[in-house]
Amino acid sequence: xxxxxxxxxxxxxxxxxxxxxxxxxxxxxxxxxxxxxxxxxxxxxxxxxxxxxxxxxxxxxxxxxxxxxxxxxxxxxxxxxxxxxxxxxxxxxxxxxxxxxxxxxxxxxxxxxxxxxxxxxxxxxxxxxxxxxxxxxxxxxxxxxxxxxxxxxxxxxxxxxxxxxxxxxxxxxxxxxxxxxxxxxxxxxxxxxxxxxxxxxxxxxxxxxxxx
Amino acid sequence: xxxxxxxxxxxxxxxxxxxxxxxxxxxxxxxxxxxxxxxxxxxxxxxxxxxxxxxxxxxxxxxxxxxxxxxxxxxxxxxxxxxxxxxxxxxxxxxxxxxxxxxxxxxxxxxxxxxxxxxxxxxxxxxxxxxxxxxxxxxxxxxxxxxxxxxxxxxxxxxxxxxxxxxxxxxxxxxxxxxxxxxxxxxxxxxxxxxxxxxxxxxxxxxxxxxx
DNA sequence: AGAATAGTGTCTGTGAGACATTATGGT
DNA sequence: ACCATAATGTCTCACAGACACTATTCT
Numbered sequence: 299x300x301x302x303x304x305x306x307x308x309x310x311x312x313x314x315x316x317x318x319x320x321x322x323x324x325x326x327x328x329x330x331x332x333x334x335x336x337x338x339x340x341x342x343x344x345x346x347x348x349x350x351x352x353x354x355x356x357x358x359x360x361x362x363x364x365x366x367x368x369x370x371x372x373x374x375x376x377x378x379x380x381x382x383x384x385x386x387x388x389x390x391x392x393x394x395x396x397x398x399x400x401x402x403x404x405x406x407x408x409x410x411x412x413x414x415x416x417x418x419x420x421x422x423x424x425x426x427x428x429x430x431x432x433x434x435x436x437x438x439x440x441x442x443x444x445x446x447x448x449x450x451x452x453x454x455x456x457x458x459x460x461x462x463x464x465x466x467x468x469x470x471x472x473x474x475x476x477x478x479x480x481x482x483x484x485x486x487x488x489x490x491x492x493x494x495x496x497x498x499x500x501x502x503x504x505x506x507x508x509x510x
Numbered sequence: 511x512x513x514x515x516x517x518x519x520x521x522x523x524x525x526x527x528x529x530x531x532x533x534x535x536x537x538x539x540x541x542x543x544x545x546x547x548x549x550x551x552x553x554x555x556x557x558x559x560x561x562x563x564x565x566x567x568x569x570x571x572x573x574x575x576x577x578x579x580x581x582x583x584x585x586x587x588x589x590x591x592x593x594x595x596x597x598x599x600x601x602x603x604x605x606x607x608x609x610x611x612x613x614x615x616x617x618x619x620x621x622x623x624x625x626x627x628x629x630x631x632x633x634x635x636x637x638x639x640x641x642x643x644x645x646x647x648x649x650x651x652x653x654x655x656x657x658x659x660x661x662x663x664x665x666x667x668x669x670x671x672x673x674x675x676x677x678x679x680x681x682x683x684x685x686x687x688x689x690x691x692x693x694x695x696x697x698x699x700x701x702x703x704x705x706x707x708x709x710x711x712x713x714x715x716x717x718x719x720x721x722x
Numbered sequence: 723a724g725a726a727t728a729g730t731g732t733c734t735g736t737g738a739g740a741c742a743t744t745a746t747g748g749t
Numbered sequence: 750a751c752c753a754t755a756a757t758g759t760c761t762c763a764c765a766g767a768c769a770c771t772a773t774t775c776t
Contacts, residue, residue, distance in 0.1 A: 303604055310604070312604070316531065318524075357597070379593060460728090462727080479766065480764095483764085500726050501775075503727090503774060711753095713752080714755040716756090724775105726773100726775085730769100730771075731770075733769100736763105737763090737765100738762090740762100741759085743758075746754090747752105748754100
């Protein structure tokens with residue numbers, strides 16, 4: 299058993315005031331044929347990003363995954379930190395720091411509990427409490443910048459996939475059409491052709507790729 | 511006086527375990543004629559980034575400024591959050607989350623207490639405790655990316671300044687020479703010419719600029 | 723055959739990089 | 750007079766954007 303640390307005033311760290319620490323997460327996904335969307339959970343009559351308080355000695359990323367599982371029935375993947383919200387008046391329950399996170403999850407892994415949660419296009423999220431709109435904006439900016447130069451870094455597509463499928467995904471995330479030629483030139487060197495061709499599609503069959 | 515919040519188990523937030531929260535800051539500056547440098551403070555026989563524990567209801571940025579003032583006699587400017595370090599075994603004094611920050615401070619504002627602190631080139635920082643090398647790497651990456659497209663965003667130069675002075679500053683921060691033509695083309699549209707000329711220099715006097 | 727899509731070839735304007743030339747002060 | 754630097758002009762190459770054309774499959 300480790301000795302409790304004492305400072306020069308013979309006090310332990312726990313003798314000083316400490317904040318509660320929470321995590322709040324923007325879970326982004328792309329439903330088939332739909333726009334870039336975010337997971338919201340209900341508390342009372344209010345919709346918000348899922349979050350929870352940090353348990354003792356728990357890692358932030360683990361708290362995020364736990365909150366997604368218990369608050370929305372969702373198995374998350376790899377949360378990324380965005381920002382710490384530290385306004386002492388932000389939460390009327392007390393002094394709470396919130397570490398905002400982003401998690402990008404393939405639609406196929408999202409089997410949400412519809413009594414607890416819903417998935418809406420990020421443009422339709424409306425006004426969220428606790429500065430969650432700011433988190434959402436940062437999350438969207440973050441996923442857009444990561445998709446600008448790299449083919450599907452979050453693995454939203456099952457592979458193999460065609461260049462067209464990849465481009466449509468990137469356009470959904472960017473929220474605007476992309477140029478076919480430029481997209482191809484930027485992405486193809488970063489992909490590995492499987493040698494297979496897509497079947498059952500209209501037109502000339504496209505080559506299938508996987509992330510390199 | 512506000513009523514203390516009670517959850518469904520009739521417990522206050524303070525009835526649950528909470529971490530101590532610290533801030534650690536990479537203070538970057540450019541001494542005259544020297545390389546991009548970082549402020550280190552001594553604790554015992556060890557050099558580390560300055561940091562402190564968060565006081566009750568204190569903002570993170572305020573804790574950063576307070577720690578710079580008291581631990582190094584430095585008046586900081588505008589700290590930016592980088593990352594939260596949350597490894598529960600990171601600090602042997604107990605369960606401590608550390609929010610890493612970056613602050614870029616002009617050399618002229620750094621009147622450090624030399625018995626407490628020193629300023630060394632970032633390449634000479636050596637091995638730092640508590641994952642502080644990782645903070646330093648992120649801080650350097652952050653200032654480099656902010657200086658890549660914008661003229662002296664942190665205001666390290668007194669203005670007015672010449673394009674040459676600006677380029678030398680950017681080269682110091684980038685850690686590599688920049689191309690004169692490209693630099694000029696990128697920066698000049700973002701600057702406001704004062705109409706004055708530099709005096710007392712060798713060669714044709716340069717125009718003086720201020721940030722637009 | 724025709725529609726639809728994939729894949730390839732090629733033209734052009736823009737801008738980065740490079741270099742040359744002129745301007746203007748100090749030594 | 751000479752040197753050092755600023756400021757400006759211009760050439761070239763690479764590449765983004767654009768468009769045309771061919772290839773291949775399904776209906």
